[in-house]
Amino acid sequence: MSAWNFSLLLVATVTLVACSDRDGDGIQDPYEPMNRKVHAFNRGLDAHVVKPLGTGLSGGEGGEGGGIGSHAVAGLGNFGANLAQPGRVVNHLLQGRPGPAARSTLRFLVNTTVGMAGFLDPAASDFALPEEDTDFGQTLARWGVGEGPYLELPLIGPSTGRDAVGRVVDLAIDPMRGWLNRDQYLIGMGARLASKAGERGRFGDSVDSILHESADSYAQTRLIWLQHRRHELGEEGEHIDPYAE
Numbered sequence: 001m002s003a004w005n006f007s008l009l010l011v012a013t014v015t016l017v018a019c020s021d022r023d024g025d026g027i028q029d030p031y032e033p034m035n036r037k038v039h040a041f042n043r044g045l046d047a048h049v050v051k052p053l054g055t056g057l058s059g060g061e062g063g064e065g066g067g068i069g070s071h072a073v074a075g076l077g078n079f080g081a082n083l084a085q086p087g088r089v090v091n092h093l094l095q096g097r098p099g100p101a102a103r104s105t106l107r108f109l110v111n112t113t114v115g116m117a118g119f120l121d122p123a124a125s126d127f128a129l130p131e132e133d134t135d136f137g138q139t140l141a142r143w144g145v146g147e148g149p150y151l152e153l154p155l156i157g158p159s160t161g162r163d164a165v166g167r168v169v170d171l172a173i174d175p176m177r178g179w180l181n182r183d184q185y186l187i188g189m190g191a192r193l194a195s196k197a198g199e200r201g202r203f204g205d206s207v208d209s210i211l212h213e214s215a216d217s218y219a220q221t222r223l224i225w226l227q228h229r230r231h232e233l234g235e236e237g238e239h240i241d242p243y244a245e
Contacts, residue, residue, distance in 0.1 A: 027226065028149045035152040039218045042157055043211055046200075051208075054200030073198030075119040080192030081131060082111045082118025086175040091134045095142045100132045107131070136173070137166030141233045150222055158225035 029035065085108040092101035107123040114122045123129040140162050141147070148161025159167070171177075177185060200207060214220040230236045 027222065028147075029222070030149050031151065035150065035222075036218050038152045038154055039221065041154060042152065043217060045155070046207075046211060050197055050200050051204065054197040054202075055204065056201070073195060073202075076191045077195035077198065078111070078115070078121045079118045080188060080195050082108060082115070083176055083180075083188040084174075084192070085111075086179075087170055087173065088132070088134050090173055090175065091136055091139050091170075092132070094136075094139045095134070100134070103129055104132055135163075135166055136169040137163035138233055140166055141235070147230075147235070150226065152218075152222075158221060158229075160226075160229070163229070 085104055089101050089104045089108070092098075092104060106127075107129040110123040110127055110129065111118045111121060114120075124131065137160075145162050147163075151159045151161060151164055153159050153164065156167070176188065180188065210220050210224065211217050227236070
């Protein structure tokens with residue numbers, strides 16, 4: 001990434017910090033009409049594409065039966081997660097957390113070498129180096145940026161204003177973009193997507209109960225996702241009222 005592009009990202013981040021609302025509790029959803037339309041699109045995409053693909057990758061309902069199988073899906077997941085590791089190292093450093101950054105670096109080196117380019121995960125099983133996930137959305141939260149309005153993004157799903165900006169910055173600062181050529185990087189992205197589809201197959205019953213069987217799948221998805229995300233970021237003290245307008 002050029003110095004000019006990085007400067008633009010810094011300006012955007014500073015602007016977001018300056019404009020963020022840190023005082024609001026509950027759910028901020030000023031774009032609900034638009035979000036519901038995107039949710040309907042994502043719900044249809046899940047029913048007709050993601051769910052059938054995930055069932056096939058995981059080997060049938062519940063991850064059993066034919067198909068590629070859970071071990072192959074796990075390998076794809078390990079490979080994709082390993083390629084994402086350098087970006088996590090950058091975010092740990094931006095959050096002022098050198099310990100997790102060092103462990104994540106060692107995890108990447110072990111799995112890239114001993115773990116056959118990351119398809120295996122000996123870092124966790126043999127070296128006690130579990131994955132310490134993070135992203136630029138978490139970095140912004142650590143810097144004091146408010147979560148902003150709730151958003152549902154096409155293909156991606158639930159997010160917030162803060163996390164949407166974080167996704168863009170994560171792509172820009174990912175060291176793998178400079179280390180891999182275009183085809184290699186796209187293969188890595190494809191592995192991550194295949195892993196996500198495999199997870200959809202493994203947890204199909206839970207996803208179906210929320211996305212396709214609840215009376216208001218949009219409100220249910222929004223509530224559960226925000227609760228989970230706030231717990232990840234240590235913001236679970238912000239109460240969510242599921243009946244708030």
